[in-house]
Amino acid sequence: MIDKIFLFQGIKRSFSIGVIVLFCYFQLNAQENRKLMYTDFNLQKLDIFHHFGVIGSIYENFFIDAGLGYGMNRSFVMNTFNYSINAGGGFWFEITQKLKFAPSILYSYKYYKLSEETALNYHFVGGGYNLTFGNKLKLLHSARVGFENELNSTIQTQQKVRFINYHFNIGLAYEL
Amino acid sequence: MNYRILIFIILMSCSKSEFNKDIKLIAHAGTGIYNPQKYFSENSFEAIEYALSFSEVDGIELDVQFSKDGTAWLFHDENLNERTNGNGVLCEKSDVYLNEINYNGLIKEKLTPFYQIDFSKYQDKIFMWDLKLWESCSTSSQVIENFANQIASLNDVDNHIVILNNPSFINIFHLLNIKCFFDSNNKEKINTMITNNPHYSGVVVAEDVLNEEEINYFRNSIGIEVVVFDVRSPFGVKRGAKLSPNFLMVDEIKNAIPILNN
Numbered sequence: 165m166i167d168k169i170f171l172f173q174g175i176k177r178s179f180s181i182g183v184i185v186l187f188c189y190f191q192l193n194a195q196e197n198r199k200l201m202y203t204d205f206n207l208q209k210l211d212i213f214h215h216f217g218v219i220g221s222i223y224e225n226f227f228i229d230a231g232l233g234y235g236m237n238r239s240f241v242m243n244t245f246n247y248s249i250n251a252g253g254g255f256w257f258e259i260t261q262k263l264k265f266a267p268s269i270l271y272s273y274k275y276y277k278l279s280e281e282t283a284l285n286y287h288f289v290g291g292g293y294n295l296t297f298g299n300k301l302k303l304l305h306s307a308r309v310g311f312e313n314e315l316n317s318t319i320q321t322q323q324k325v326r327f328i329n330y331h332f333n334i335g336l337a338y339e340l
Numbered sequence: 341m342n343y344r345i346l347i348f349i350i351l352m353s354c355s356k357s358e359f360n361k362d363i364k365l366i367a368h369a370g371t372g373i374y375n376p377q378k379y380f381s382e383n384s385f386e387a388i389e390y391a392l393s394f395s396e397v398d399g400i401e402l403d404v405q406f407s408k409d410g411t412a413w414l415f416h417d418e419n420l421n422e423r424t425n426g427n428g429v430l431c432e433k434s435d436v437y438l439n440e441i442n443y444n445g446l447i448k449e450k451l452t453p454f455y456q457i458d459f460s461k462y463q464d465k466i467f468m469w470d471l472k473l474w475e476s477c478s479t480s481s482q483v484i485e486n487f488a489n490q491i492a493s494l495n496d497v498d499n500h501i502v503i504l505n506n507p508s509f510i511n512i513f514h515l516l517n518i519k520c521f522f523d524s525n526n527k528e529k530i531n532t533m534i535t536n537n538p539h540y541s542g543v544v545v546a547e548d549v550l551n552e553e554e555i556n557y558f559r560n561s562i563g564i565e566v567v568v569f570d571v572r573s574p575f576g577v578k579r580g581a582k583l584s585p586n587f588l589m590v591d592e593i594k595n596a597i598p599i600l601n602n
Contacts, residue, residue, distance in 0.1 A: 210377055210594075241574040244598040278594060279396055279601035314379075316393065323393045327379045328446065 200296070202231075202304050204335020206248075209312075209327070210274075210286075211235035213248050219294075219337065225256040227266070229294075238276060246276045254294055266294040270308050270331065281318055288312040288329055296337060304337040364398035364587045365596055366468060367391035368569060372591025373416055375572065381423065383414040384449035385456065392462050396597045399466025399499070401569075401589055404454065405474075409435045410483045412454035412490070418474045424451065431477030454487070459494055468567070468589075470503040470523070484509045492516040503544055507537045514539040521567060525549050534564060544589070546570035547580045555583050574599065 198221040206213040217231025228251070235246035254268030274286035290310020296302040312329040316322070370387025371378035380387040383402055391400050403416040413430060420426035426433070426441035435453070442448040459467075469491070473479050491500045491513075501519045504510060513520050521542035522533045527550065530543050542565035543558065550558070550566070558564040569589035571580040577596045580588050590596040 237574060238598070241578075242595060242598040243602055276594070278394075278597040281395055282597070284594070318395065323390070325379055325390065 198227075199340040200302070200304075200337040201340060202335055202337035204304055204306075204333045206233065207330075207332040209329045211237045211246065215248070215250065215333075215335070217250065221256075222253075225266075226253065227256060228253040229268070229270070235274070235276070244277055246274065248272060248274045262297055262299060264294075264296045268292060268294045268306065268308070270310070272312075272331070282316065283318075285315040285317070286312055287315070288331070290329070290331065292331070298337075300339050302337040302339065304333070304335045306333045307331065361600075363581055363585065363600060364466065365396060365593065365600060366466065366567065366587050366589040367397050367400045367593050368571075368589045368591050369403060369416060370400060371593075372572070375591040377592050377594075380447060381443035381445060381449045382416055383452065384443060385452045386447065386449050388452070388457065391593055392465050394593060394597065396601055397465075397593055399468065399587075401468040401470055401503070403470045403472050404487070405430045405472045406477070406479055406483050406487070407431065407433055407435050407438055410480075410486060411435050411438075412487050413438055414452045414454065416472070418472070418476065429474070429476055431474065431479070454490065459496075463496065464499070466499050466501065466587075468501045468503055468521070471506075471509075473506050481509065481512065485512050488512045488516050488518060491518055501542065507533065507540075510537055510539045521565070527554070534562065541565060542567060542586070544569055547576055547583070550583070552583050555585055559584075559586065571596070 200219040202219060203216050206215055213233040213235050215231040215233030217229060219227050219229045221227050231250040233248040235248065238244060238246035250270060250272045252268055252270035254266040256264050256266045259265050269291045272288040275283065276286070277283045288310055290308040292306060292308030294306040296304050308331040310329065312327055314325045369382035370384065370391045371380050371382060373382050380390055388400060391397055402414050404412050405415050407413055407430065415430050417423055418429055420428060420430055420441065424441050424443050426437070438451050442450050491497060494500065497518060501521055502513050503521045503523050504513070505523055510520050519541045520539060521544050522530065522540045523544040524530050524533065525546050530545070534540055534543065544567040547568050547570050555566050558566050566585040567587040567589055568580045568583055568585040571577055571588060571590045572592070574595045577588070577590060577599045581600060588596065
């Protein structure tokens with residue numbers, strides 16, 4: 165029974181993630197230039213995440229951001245894979261030729277399997293800014309604050325907790 | 341050469357847990373005292389509800405103090421100033437005053453009195469009551485007796501353990517068949533206290549005080565149950581679990597559940 169519930173949740177989750185990833189992929193390919201590949205470390209209330217992602221312009225200075233990552237502490241120390249999927253967007257302002265600033269928003273989904281019985285789903289929505297500095301190879305920084313829901317859905321428990329979370333990212337980006 | 345080290349680290353990190361599956365997981369004050377990942381204030385009703393909603397959590401440790409009116413309240417510090425919008429020492433405050441104040445922070449949880457907990461929701465869960473009898477508060481034996489009677493009136497008294505460092509009250513609990521544990525980080529003091537007070541049936545020690553052999557000696561040779569606490573980081577959970585205590589009292593339950601269960 166538990167396996168069936170997890171399977172159903174897994175299919176539902178994979179479908180949603182697939183839609184987001186496909187949307188971002190087609191949007192990013194709609195423009196030939198101004199794409200950034202990045203990798204960053206992302207400090208949150210719950211863990212430090214490592215992400216890979218792409219930021220691409222969709223219309224003039226508007227951009228979207230799609231990334232995949234994993235919680236380092238949870239994945240390596242606690243032996244349970246904790247993945248994260250991010251999708252966001254914003255608008256670039258060119259401060260100088262090298263320095264760009266963007267107010268941005270972000271949706272982040274995280275899945276954390278605690279045991280055979282319990283898995284937690286996290287949904288974060290927040291706002292903040294992105295900064296890039298450099299030419300081809302850029303220093304990337306972003307910070308967001310927002311609300312996150314933790315959903316614990318097992319047979320025994322249906323619990324939702326809302327809390328304030330932050331994302332503080334620092335990493336490197338390469339302009340394609 | 342370096343890739344071999346990397347493969348070794350990856351294999352070590354993926355290895356399955358070798359811990360004793362009988363270790364009971366206890367949530368320290370619900371969501372921990374000094375836990376930056378916690379959502380709720382320690383000892384609050386919300387923290388209790390949250391911690392015990394996980395089926396993998398076997399129980400909870402809560403701090404108990406008594407108001408001027410003799411009512412048991414759940415609170416950790418001696419002084420209200422640091423964690424709440426109240427002032428002064430809890431034992432000098434009336435129930436009316438304590439009902440009005442709340443924890444600092446965004447959620448501003450109310451202080452929880454013992455009598456407000458609905459134990460019928462938490463059947464089969466273990467409750468450890470850490471009695472904070474500060475020197476500045478002269479708690480009478482009548483107040484302790486009232487508290488012991490409240491516990492004894494609950495359906496599952498076997499699931500309630502009192503952590504008590506003042507042995508002069510131990511008989512009150514012993515007569516009502518309530519288990520008492522002694523809390524200390526000094527090995528000699530633990531040995532002396534256990535020898536002199538046979539009614540103590542367990543000890544509560546920090547993770548770095550006793551080694552595996554000593555815990556094994558307490559458990560199997562003397563028949564004393566051992567609670568290991570001060571377990572905050574995921575590495576702390578692993579170190580604590582390797583000691584094979586009866587109970588592991590952790591600050592962040594979501595760090596401990598995967599390590600103990602997978």
